[in-house]
Amino acid sequence: MKNLIPFLVLFANVVLTVSDCTFTDEIEIHVINRLPFPQLRFHCASGDDDLGYHNVNPNYDFHWKFCTDFVPTTLFFCHLWWNNKDVSFDVFSTKTYYRCLEGKCYWEARTDGIYFADGEDPTQFRKAYNWN
Numbered sequence: 001m002k003n004l005i006p007f008l009v010l011f012a013n014v015v016l017t018v019s020d021c022t023f024t025d026e027i028e029i030h031v032i033n034r035l036p037f038p039q040l041r042f043h044c045a046s047g048d049d050d051l052g053y054h055n056v057n058p059n060y061d062f063h064w065k066f067c068t069d070f071v072p073t074t075l076f077f078c079h080l081w082w083n084n085k086d087v088s089f090d091v092f093s094t095k096t097y098y099r100c101l102e103g104k105c106y107w108e109a110r111t112d113g114i115y116f117a118d119g120e121d122p123t124q125f126r127k128a129y130n131w132n
Contacts, residue, residue, distance in 0.1 A: 021067035044078040085131035
């Protein structure tokens with residue numbers, strides 16, 4: 001019992017300082033601008049991380065990686081604006097995790113809407129959302 005407490009303290013310290021996705025999955029999200037000028041403006045965030053507002057030129061690939069929560073509640077959303085159009089949608093949710101094959105999700109903003117491709121074949125985009 002004496003040795004158990006130091007072991008538990010050490011184990012908890014190791015678990016809390018691990019910065020890679022040792023106990024959860026790593027996800028990579030791409031938001032790609034396939035629009036002509038003017039620039040695409042967007043804001044992406046989760047409940048824990050605000051990735052800020054961005055104005056990006058055509059063909060720019062904004063991407064980030066994160067670890068899913070140990071309790072499956074991870075959610076990232078993005079709000080995009082272009083010309084007089086906008087759209088908001090979830091780019092990742094543990095409820096739709098199955099869509100991000102190979103741990104990667106690709107989103108493209110195009111003139112007629114937002115398209116999605118998974119990590120298994122990121123060249124096969126299909127329309128997911130219309131602009132408002």
